[in-house]
């Protein structure tokens with residue numbers, strides 16, 4: 236068998252010789268003929284199987300007679316693996332069962348022993364095309380939060396993902412979290428030589444913990460560079476999954492991970508009090524934080540609780556006073572749009588040379604306890620409604636809050652919206668968020684920044700105040716944030732985020 240990294244050794248034996256002749260175009264062409272009635276062709280996008288034995292019949296609208304359809308087309312993206320035995324080839328692929336789900340399926344075709352070498356070469360070609368610049372046979376640590384979302388994460392993984400990963404011959408080491416912050420310990424102590432990635436079947440809290448676990452290691456930069464972090468939608472907020480795979484379907488996201496390309500993303504350092512932690516997704520103060528963290532009583536509504544919670548606060552014109560100091564990178568929307576179009580899927584900085592084998596990088600701008608750097612601009616916001624800083628586009632399904640977000644541009648996108656907007660105006664903003672069209676509205680202030688500090692002020696008579704980092708509650712206290720360009724690694728379907736841009 237070939238020494239291709241894609242291929243396992245195929246068993247050989249000495250069965251009778253065969254009359255199978257590879258297509259004359261092969262190996263330069265893409266077809267292998269396995270018999271008079273059977274050929275497999277790799278085209279630009281698909282595997283086409285012509286099989287006279289396929290008994291699928293279809294009736295055209297113009298004809299009363301059924302026609303026999305002997306052609307089967309499988310998108311190369313859905314090809315998971317191919318095993319070559321001595322006299323049969325088995326193709327594993329993801330078959331659509333609906334618009335939003337796939338399941339693993341296989342087809343086996345016999346061939347005669349003399350064709351073995353040709354079949355092996357053809358399979359190497361097929362798998363090269365099916366995986367392109369994505370690593371095949373990935374080795375995953377799988378971390379499942381059994382309490383994520385509505386407690387369905389184990390079920391989701393077992394029913395919708397595991398068999399697809401196995402069909403793609405991925406190596407899995409599965410662990411269920413047993414306590415709060417368990418994923419921090421798992422990432423901190425992981426033998427990174429054994430894995431290519433971590434799949435978090437959870438909400439956004441577990442990937443947040445994984446990045447923080449890596450950050451604690453002495454070889455943090457190596458771990459962050461080597462291990463790609465990904466998410467299957469097993470929680471109540473699955474933003475990472477939406478941004479990197481473009482779906483909330485566990486089976487479709489699994490295929491996107493199997494075929495996922497290693498891409499770097501910016502990470503953020505946050506200091507608050509004497510703590511430092513790492514964020515990959517967002518920070519919010521004001522309405523968004525309160526709705527995210529303070530509406531547990533509306534959990535039964537599912538995703539609708541965010542909309543209902545926001546509308547309640549908008550109608551009351553709720554305000555959240557704070558001071559914000561920013562080191563701005565790009566201020567006006569036209570320049571942000573130009574920047575987005577240049578850097579959205581930029582591959583030029585896919586991997587900077589950040590793996591120096593050492594600890595997590597230091598802070599360029601000091602901590603929240605240090606004096607503010609002289610070139611930061613500070614503004615007091617007496618009537619802030621929403622302060623939202625995002626490192627990815629989707630903040631949850633249907634909420635494309637940061638449509639100008641670029642995965643590795645070294646900037647964080649910051650939105651501020653006054654709490655004093657009229658109900659009509661504020662509702663217009665919210666309705667525009669799904670498609671990212673709020674970016675164009677005058678009421679929405681949108682900046683790209685390299686660092687900022689926010690000091691929220693407690694409101695008189697308000698019992699609970701909220702600050703959220705990656706959807707998790709932290710102290711209601713000042714925090715300072717700076718970006719580390721391209722420091723994290725993920726598996727992504729495309730080069731940019733899977734969201735409509737600007």
Ligand SMILES: Nc1ncnc2c1ncn2[C@@H]1O[C@H](COP(=O)(O)OP(=O)(O)OP(=O)(O)O)[C@@H](O)[C@H]1O
Pocket residue numbers: 380381382383384385412413414415416417418436437438439440441444469470471472706707
């Ligand atoms: N076995 C466990 N027992 C208690 N807490 C856990 C356990 N496993 C994970 N956690 C904690 O659950 C939190 C949320 O996890 P995750 O984001 O996966 O779920 P979620 O349902 O989206 O979250 P949320 O409850 O914040 O909406 C994390 O802080 C994590 O440490």
